[in-house]
Amino acid sequence: MLSAFRSALATPDLRRKILFTLGIVIAYRIGATLPSPGVSYPNVQKCVADFENQGVYQLLSLFSGGALLKLSVFALGIMPYITASIIIQLLTVVIPRFEQLKKEGQSGQNKLTQYTRYLTVALAILQATGIVAMADRGQLFGNCAEKVIPDSTVWTLAIVVIVMTAGTSLIMWLGELITERGIGNGMSLLIFVNIAARIPAEGGNILSSHGGVVFGVICVVGLVIIASVIFVEQGQRRIPVQYAKRMIGRRMYGGTSTYLPLKVNQAGVIPVIFASSLLYLPDLISRLVGNGSAGWQRFIATYLVDQGNPVHILAYFALIIFFTYFYITITFNVNERADEMKKFGGFIPGIRPGRPTSEYLSHVLSRITLPGSIYLGIVAILPNFFLSLTGSGQNQNFPFGGTAVLIMVGVGLDTVKQIESQLMQRNYEGFLR
Amino acid sequence: MILAMQIGAIVTSLILVVLVLLHRGRGGGLSSLFGGGMQSSLSGSSVVEKNLDRITLFFGAIWLICIIGLGLLAKV
Numbered sequence: 001m002l003s004a005f006r007s008a009l010a011t012p013d014l015r016r017k018i019l020f021t022l023g024i025v026i027a028y029r030i031g032a033t034l035p036s037p038g039v040s041y042p043n044v045q046k047c048v049a050d051f052e053n054q055g056v057y058q059l060l061s062l063f064s065g066g067a068l069l070k071l072s073v074f075a076l077g078i079m080p081y082i083t084a085s086i087i088i089q090l091l092t093v094v095i096p097r098f099e100q101l102k103k104e105g106q107s108g109q110n111k112l113t114q115y116t117r118y119l120t121v122a123l124a125i126l127q128a129t130g131i132v133a134m135a136d137r138g139q140l141f142g143n144c145a146e147k148v149i150p151d152s153t154v155w156t157l158a159i160v161v162i163v164m165t166a167g168t169s170l171i172m173w174l175g176e177l178i179t180e181r182g183i184g185n186g187m188s189l190l191i192f193v194n195i196a197a198r199i200p201a202e203g204g205n206i207l208s209s210h211g212g213v214v215f216g217v218i219c220v221v222g223l224v225i226i227a228s229v230i231f232v233e234q235g236q237r238r239i240p241v242q243y244a245k246r247m248i249g250r251r252m253y254g255g256t257s258t259y260l261p262l263k264v265n266q267a268g269v270i271p272v273i274f275a276s277s278l279l280y281l282p283d284l285i286s287r288l289v290g291n292g293s294a295g296w297q298r299f300i301a302t303y304l305v306d307q308g309n310p311v312h313i314l315a316y317f318a319l320i321i322f323f324t325y326f327y328i329t330i331t332f333n334v335n336e337r338a339d340e341m342k343k344f345g346g347f348i349p350g351i352r353p354g355r356p357t358s359e360y361l362s363h364v365l366s367r368i369t370l371p372g373s374i375y376l377g378i379v380a381i382l383p384n385f386f387l388s389l390t391g392s393g394q395n396q397n398f399p400f401g402g403t404a405v406l407i408m409v410g411v412g413l414d415t416v417k418q419i420e421s422q423l424m425q426r427n428y429e430g431f432l433r
Numbered sequence: 434m435i436l437a438m439q440i441g442a443i444v445t446s447l448i449l450v451v452l453v454l455l456h457r458g459r460g461g462g463l464s465s466l467f468g469g470g471m472q473s474s475l476s477g478s479s480v481v482e483k484n485l486d487r488i489t490l491f492f493g494a495i496w497l498i499c500i501i502g503l504g505l506l507a508k509v
């Protein structure tokens with residue numbers, strides 16, 4: 001393991017890539033602590049101190065690594081980009097033109113990415129306006145006495161919104177730079193950094209309020225959870241595919257037998273993100289309408305916002321399972337795979353090419369997704385049972401369970417695999433054996 | 434002074450947004466987020482892209498200076 005690290009750093013171009021990535025991450029973290037112009041930093045500190053981040057913004061603040069509550073330049077973090085890509089991804093099913101672009105291959109994909117970028121900026125303006133308005137009305141921090149933005153003229157507020165929008169587009173650029181010249185996928189790496197940045201603070205929180213023994217137990221449990229998540233993430237069903245031999249000119253092609261890997265958790269963490277964003281929507285609406293205590297608002301507060309409520313946990317679980325299936329049917333097109341196989345002279349032994357193959361694939365996929373979706377649901381709701389330790393409302397930020405672990409493990413594995421494939425070009429000993 | 438800085442921050446922010454949008458999109462959207470999906474890190478950056486990088490960095494620096502300056506002025 002250590003020798004692999006050394007050889008990774010000894011390879012010149014890999015070292016340059018790793019250092020480049022580290023440099024961008026550092027720049028990003030610095031930006032995340034830089035307060036926006038017009039925001040009073042001491043007042044924000046005071047408010048954050050007596051405000052347990054509860055309710056609406058837990059997902060947002062998880063993805064922004066605490067930058068949101070500081071109202072920093074990078075307050076919105078990567079969230080607008082994620083939302084934009086989710087929307088575009090869903091629209092490919094609805095809008096025929098998008099579907100056409102997706103099928104077009106690389107150039108169409110580039111166009112879709114460009115649309116995602118435009119949408120990101122639009123969403124950034126929207127979210128920045130919303131957050132600044134909430135901060136100005138004092139709703140962002142529950143009932144905090146201090147004024148977060150002391151000089152609340154339209155001019156100052158507009159500056160904050162514009163600066164935050166520029167910050168979001170800058171983050172987008174940083175992420176793309178990492179993807180292009182660094183290691184791993186930039187966007188997911190930045191999310192990883194945000195989540196990892198919270199771990200020391202959360203750990204310290206638990207240590208100071210519950211003592212060393214509980215802290216030790218939590219660390220062990222966390223490690224076990226991480227290990228089991230890695231175990232499931234790596235699991236895949238390998239469907240054998242045989243390619244027919246054929247002669248083209250004088251050359252012999254094909255005749256190889258490979259396999260089509262179907263991961264147990266084909267969907268990644270996206271179902272979890274979908275489900276939690278959907279669950280926080282009603283709460284957001286009821287807060288925007290005003291802090292009245294109408295019947296439906298009380299209903300939302302008891303059943304949907306309260307993390308410990310069984311109804312909330314059940315709804316979350318069911319939504320995750322639904323979205324896992326939904327997302328897999330969108331992203332993994334069984335008919336397309338079967339057609340591709342047929343085109344290149346491949347077949348699954350014992351099954352005819354064409355429609356029977358696609359039926360077989362969808363059969364296997366739906367079977368293998370069931371444990372995958374249940375696993376996703378369990379990992380995501382796990383922290384809801386630790387509420388007494390982490391304080392209510394913090395569960396998604398709890399670094400040893402839920403969304404955070406899923407994302408961290410997914411991104412970490414991906415990045416290590418990419419470093420390893422780069423190492424393979426030089427020598428064969430990698431991190432994973 | 435503060436007004437000048439504020440105007441500077443607004444102008445550089447707008448320029449930054451436009452410049453970033455001018456870049457060629459990389460990353461391939463959601464499919465490559467959070468693991469899964471294949472990486473295609475082909476094709477180096479073109480001259481246009483390189484110059485765009487430089488200009489973006491330049492305006493980013495000015496933007497940063499404006500924001501830090503505003504923060505410092507507000508404290509005093």
